[in-house]
Amino acid sequence: MKVKSILSEGRQIQLATELVGLGARLQVLEASTTLSRERLIKLYKEVKGVSPPKGMLPYSEDWFMGWQPNMHASLFINIFKYITEYTSVRGIDATIKSYQLYLEHVEASNLQRILSFTRAWTLNRFIDSKVLTMTACVECKGHFIAHSLDIQSNHVCGLCHVPSRAGKTKQAALEAKAREQCAA
Numbered sequence: 001m002k003v004k005s006i007l008s009e010g011r012q013i014q015l016a017t018e019l020v021g022l023g024a025r026l027q028v029l030e031a032s033t034t035l036s037r038e039r040l041i042k043l044y045k046e047v048k049g050v051s052p053p054k055g056m057l058p059y060s061e062d063w064f065m066g067w068q069p070n071m072h073a074s075l076f077i078n079i080f081k082y083i084t085e086y087t088s089v090r091g092i093d094a095t096i097k098s099y100q101l102y103l104e105h106v107e108a109s110n111l112q113r114i115l116s117f118t119r120a121w122t123l124n125r126f127i128d129s130k131v132l133t134m135t136a137c138v139e140c141k142g143h144f145i146a147h148s149l150d151i152q153s154n155h156v157c158g159l160c161h162v163p164s165r166a167g168k169t170k171q172a173a174l175e176a177k178a179r180e181q182c183a184a
């Protein structure tokens with residue numbers, strides 16, 4: 001019995017350390033492990049060298065509706081769906097694995113990391129509580145995050161219909177990159 005509890009505690013510490021390393025906020029650690037708040041704060045300080053930020057998670061579901069956040073969040077949730085459908089990985093482990101794959105994809109494609117781990121975790125909660133859902137794009141057939149109350153049968157995703165604002169952001173990024181290369 002004692003050995004079992006030590007092993008289980010070891011696993012909890014390992015999990016919390018991994019989560020802190022990925023950038024998880026204290027609320028995520030509290031919800032995902034069985035460790036006390038005091039121990040989690042201590043662990044957070046040991047791993048990060050600073051105290052965890054105070055206050056509530058500021059995230060609302062509307063953030064996921066912005067053009068760039070929606071693309072990144074949809075990418076993450078497609079990976080998550082794939083993992084839970086084709087492997088036996090579940091729960092917080094599936095969130096961690098999916099987020100690591102999301103980071104690999106972002107890095108390989110030279111993209112900015114838009115989705116933080118805490119936001120990815122929050123996204124799963126919004127989907128579990130059916131505030132947000134997935135809907136298919138009628139043009140590319142890809143699946144994208146949408147408000148559950150705002151589902152339309154003729155949904156067109158942000159990749160098939162890029163808003164001009166997003167185009168400008170992309171153009172500005174390309175110009176900045178060009179300037180950087182000139183300076184180098």
Ligand SMILES: [Zn+2]
Nearest residue numbers: 137140157160
């Ligand atoms: Zn599309």
